[in-house]
Amino acid sequence: MTRTERGPVTRPALSRCIRVPAEEFADRHWGREPLLSTAADLGVGFEDLFSAEAVDELVTRRGVRTPFIRMAHEGTVLPASAYTASGGFGAEIADQVSSDKVLAEFADGATIVLQGLHRLWPPIIDFTRALIDDVGHPAQVNAYVTPPSSQGFEPHYDTHDVFVLQVSGEKHWRIHAPVHVDPLRTQPWDQHRAAVARAATHEPVIDAVLRPGDALYLPRGWIHSATALGATSVHLTVGMSAYTRADVVDALLREVGDNAALRASLPLGIDLRDPEALAPIVEQTVQALIETLQRSDASRPAAVLGARLDAETRAEPVSPLATLDALETLDADTPVRWRGSLPVRITTVDDRVRIVARTKTLSLPAEAERAVRRLATGDVVTPRELPELDTESAVVVVRRLVREGFVVASG
Incomplete structure (x- = not known):
């Protein structure tokens, strides 16, 4: 997700x-x-x-x-x-x-x-x-x-x-x-x-x-x-600063390294100033590039442009002093919400749920997955309302998410 x-x-x-x-x-x-x-x-x-x-x-x-x-x-x-x-x-x-x-x-x-x-x-x-x-x-x-x-x-x-x-x-x-x-x-x-x-x-x-x-x-x-x-x-x-199709092209061109023909060295002694000497190489390179791009899908551009967007924008600021104060009083009835404009990827591997953000990754027990996904909707909820966790466990999970900057107190 x-x-x-x-x-x-x-x-x-x-x-x-x-x-x-x-x-x-x-x-x-x-x-x-x-x-x-x-x-x-x-x-x-x-x-x-x-x-x-x-x-x-x-x-x-x-x-x-x-x-x-x-x-x-x-x-x-x-x-x-x-x-x-x-x-x-x-x-x-x-x-x-x-x-x-x-x-x-x-x-x-x-x-x-x-x-x-x-x-x-x-x-x-x-x-x-x-x-x-x-x-x-x-x-x-x-x-x-x-x-x-x-x-x-x-x-x-x-x-x-x-x-x-x-x-x-x-x-x-x-x-x-x-x-x-x-x-x-x-x-x-x-x-x-x-x-x-x-x-x-x-x-x-x-x-x-x-x-x-x-x-x-x-x-x-x-x-x-x-x-x-x-x-x-x-x-x-x-x-x-609108991203353009030229940015998509730049991301796609990162796949050229996957093609051995495009990684090959140019001939020894070639005159790089001579268009006639380069002509067959350009033709072969264009063909190899076409073949590479025809095998491409949106996964690499999505990863490249997504990482760039994350690097060029900022999530909602967190207040260090207020956050630590909130942790002191956070209980089962404290309203909390996901931190604004913080994109993450949530996956489950073996017995852990992983929350992957641009600057950090947090791993929690798998039983917290539905609670994490509920929080990630952005709605204001209390730990008591989180699914599939008892109240004590929900408070522990929310405290960890607040401490790591994924969730903020909403009160």
Whole structure:
């Protein structure tokens, strides 16, 4: 059994960002075309996730360091020394944010970029994890804080999909169709700088002002630029690094080592610069590769991409102190649940049930299997409610799962 937290069919985190049903978004928009959703469509703003006050707190009180902060002025990224300084006595770190310097640059028209908020700001940490469960791809969140009438970056495209969530202020967005469809990470926009600049002079596909509570989805490759209007603009950019068929190809190519013909050395003395010398070898290699791929199934790509997803995303955080306190009082009536966004594989071998996660494997007696599977559904239960275990044994199993970070107290 594999547990992959994807949430209910409604996909609640995703639904906050789109005005259409999730199924329609998947079929029509995901990786294909932009979607503009207004606050009236969505019904709920984004100030529970972030705010102008949160920006000030991060800049003034949190000791943020590069690369979690950067600044840009009219498309040019400023050197870190322009907005950072030493933390002073007791925190002699040279690249901590300097609120004085940030104020000076911001007042002069520079945009503040707060990066990696999915690791810094608690509401965004929780939202990002839920969104990853919904979309099945890694995500990150940055905040862009732009002073009035300023443009942070010139027209460009991203190599990942984005949701733009307007928190406060207004920003005028111009969206143009791609000049390079579905770019990979190795194909950034500056490789097509001239074509992007030309495309940005044409009639935009979307020309709209985002106001608080509005959201915009952009597939990778779509060209965009934005200008703040009459007040400071704060928006979140949720970047989603969608896995591609090229990633599946990379995973499949790992099987070439299973074919002895593909492991064979090239001839002694071959001139690697001579296409004619390589031609028969290329033909033979392609044929051997075809034969290898025709024998392939989804098991290796699933293992490779699954391991990559686990490495690029994080499960629900656990609180070390609170967890140890909970263990002290955990009894048969303590509500517990599976740790959010923690995928595992549950198997039974001989007289043991094995719970395999990315970073660890836990082995328990086989009689605990049904209890473990019940917990892994994600429902809130008490040890007393677990099947096929007496109360004392159920408490012991749950204590072990909590101690190892598979289960958390829900009270």
